[in-house]
Amino acid sequence: MSITKRWGTTNISIHRNALFIALAASSSLIAALYFSSPAQASNKDIKAEAALTVTTAQIRTLEWNSNIQASGDIIAWQEAIIGSQLTGLQLVDVLVDVGDQVKKGQIIARFNNASLMNERDLLKANLDEASALVLQASVDYKRALALSQTGGISRQSLLQAETQKQTTAAAVAAVKAQIASNTLQLSYINVVAPDDGVISSRSATLGAIGSVGQELFRLIRDNRIEWHGQFTAMQATQLAVGQKVTLDLANNSTATAYVRQISPTMNPETRMITAYAAIEPNSKARAGMFATGNIQLNKTPALVVPAASVVIRDGRSYVFELVAATQQVIQRPVEVARRQGDFVEVTGKIKADATVINQGAGFLSEGDIVKVVSEHTSNIDSAISQKQETL
Secondary structure, eight states: OHHHHHHHHHHHHHHHHHHHHHHHHHHHHHHHHHHTSHHHHHHHHHHHHOOEEEOEEEOEEEEEEEEEEEEEEEEESOEEEEEOOOSSOBEEEEOOOTTOEEOTTOEEEEEOOHHHHHHHHHHHHHHHHHHHHHHHHHHHHHHHHHHHHHTSSOHHHHHHHHHHHHHHHHHHHHHHHHHHHHHHHHHTSEEEOSSSEEEEEEOOOTTOBOOTTOEEEEEEETTOEEEEEEEOHHHHTTOOTTOEEEEEOTTSOEEEEEEEEEOSSOOTTTOOEEEEEEEOTTSSOOTTOEEEEEEEEEEEEEEEEEGGGOEEETTEEEEEEEETTTTEEEEEEEEEEEEETTEEEEEESOOTTOEEEOTTGGGOOTTOBEEEOOTTTOOHHHHHHHHHHHO
């Protein structure tokens, strides 16, 4: 009886083990069938179909002007300082202000001349007196000379008469010199412009007492201003006198200048070379402005793409080249050079006539499959959503 029970228990265990083995085999078979089923293939197809909608552009070779760019200050070509040449006189007229155009010799300020006129009258009286003394001394000398010849006076008396004549003549010369000085000072009463130009600064104040050397005005000669561009040593090798410079001003306008001189030495502190460019008159440029200048050089070939095709990632620039056979994209590193409007010049491992992604380039990764449409039917919003779904 016990033997029978033992064999029965053994049979039940065997059947259970067989059932477990069968279930495991079935599970393996189902898994194998599932992963080799069309569902898996459809997932791959879905992944391949998750392409971005983009537009493309051809890389073109164009002849573009090369240019060099630099910055610098706009400065007066020559600034004349107009100062006082009189001391102790009051300024009674200030006839110009900052920004006024003046002509050479034009009176721009005037000092009070009353004291100088009084001095002139006094000097004229002194001159009349000195002249009378000269006349008297001349008569006395002639008389003494005649008497000395007859022995009427001593040799010493004749010498004194001669000395008096010379002394009075010297006094006349001194007074005449003072009158000349007074005349010169009177000529300084009127402060005049030394050249044509525009008043750039005024420190003259009505009623102020002048002193010799005191600055009254500053004048930009001929109203000429120039741009002092700072160029690197490499840029300086491309500079030449007469080159045209287009200046971008702070008020969003431009001015035209021409290089008139190039510094023969480099600034030891900035390691830059200065080019002096004369700005054409009647521009909106003003002394004291800071401006960026562009100098156009000769035309050279350039590989050109739309600016939208260039993607910047991690500080580097890329374009995505389209492989027509697979509709996949290859990420190509490039360097951006010149720019003109909506187009840029690129250099690197990229060939002319290659097809690059234009709209939608910013959402691509290496190896992505894309759907190319015309620019008019492209939908970038759709491209963004598709990209987000694939992510």
